[in-house]
Amino acid sequence: MAMVVAAMEREARTAGAFVTVSSTMAASERQLETVRLLRALRPRALVLTSSRFMANALDGRLLKELDSYEREGGRVVIVGETDMSFDAIGFDDYGAGCSAGAFVAETGHRRVAIFGGVPELRNMALRTTGFMAGLRAGGIDERDIRVVFCDVSRQGGFDAARRLAEEGMDGVEAVLAVNDAVAIGAMSGFRAAGVVVPEDVSVTGIDDIPLAGDVTPRLTTVALPLAQAGVEAIRFALEKAGTGKRLTLEGRLIVRESTRTRV
The missing domain is CATH 3.40.50.2300 (Response regulator)
Known part of the structure; x- marks a missing residue:
């Protein structure tokens, strides 16, 4: 995740934006609390990163909070698997x-x-x-x-x-x-x-x-193209409106010395 965030910060600087980071340790309640807190600060966009964000999480309370934020003019981008309608970037x-x-x-x-x-x-x-x-x-x-x-x-x-x-x-x-x-x-x-x-x-x-x-x-x-995910997340976030688009990034095998061929 550090590689994703570092790439987000670099890309944001090129657009004159500033990235702040809050760790939720993948805890759903903490994610909800963080979104509520950040909404009060009126950021331009929220980028949520986790392995999975589902619409029914916390009885739909997280989805409701994010929907309200976008109706107020914010942008939501998710890095990870999701069934929500926000723009999302995932890995294969x-x-x-x-x-x-x-x-x-x-x-x-x-x-x-x-x-x-x-x-x-x-x-x-x-x-x-x-x-x-x-x-x-x-x-x-x-x-x-x-x-x-x-x-x-x-x-x-x-x-x-x-x-x-x-x-x-x-x-x-x-x-x-x-x-x-x-x-x-x-x-x-x-x-x-x-x-x-x-x-x-x-x-x-x-x-x-x-x-x-x-x-x-x-x-x-x-x-996995972790840095690319960070770059694309910021590009999505700085667009004027979300369209629910999905981007899936594929990995590339790198063979090094920890494996050998057996005969």
Whole structure:
């Protein structure tokens, strides 16, 4: 999210606008409270960023608040999945998962673990579903795919990797992590347990955060155009009126040293 916000700030400066940021930690009640507070300050636009904004959230109270704000002349733009009628920018999380899963299958891995398959986080669930589809399309039997539920964080990845290593790896040759933070944590967990990446197990992520290219080994990942999302969000926000348009941004596989081909 920091990459999205940084791009928003740069783009806003070119248009003579100013960006302020408030973190709600994806808590619906806090999102509603923040929108109400910001409405009182009469900003030119509100850009909401989260994995999912649904019209029925909080019994429709958030939608009602945003509708009222637009009727008063404001602009609402959402970065993330939504069924609301505001302009929105999203990512092809399912496609990113498919790309990573297909790559792991194509490089000869036949027993795979997915780290962070959290059903309550819509974008992470879509990535997990995409992983499964890509792996199956590459000829991997579903019985050889293990979904490991863990916190979507570096610590969550670390703990999941340590548990898997303590169990003897169960034949797992590759780990697909729902984001780079989980993947980087997993690599640390494997290192602490004496499991070598990528010789013993390949690891991939999604997002391509800056740290992905700095860790050792450098992380194979699907790069999502996070900065582009920030730029487009500001462009949408500075337009005179919303039309309910949707923009979906696709990822790009970046192969680095955390994965290897198995024969």
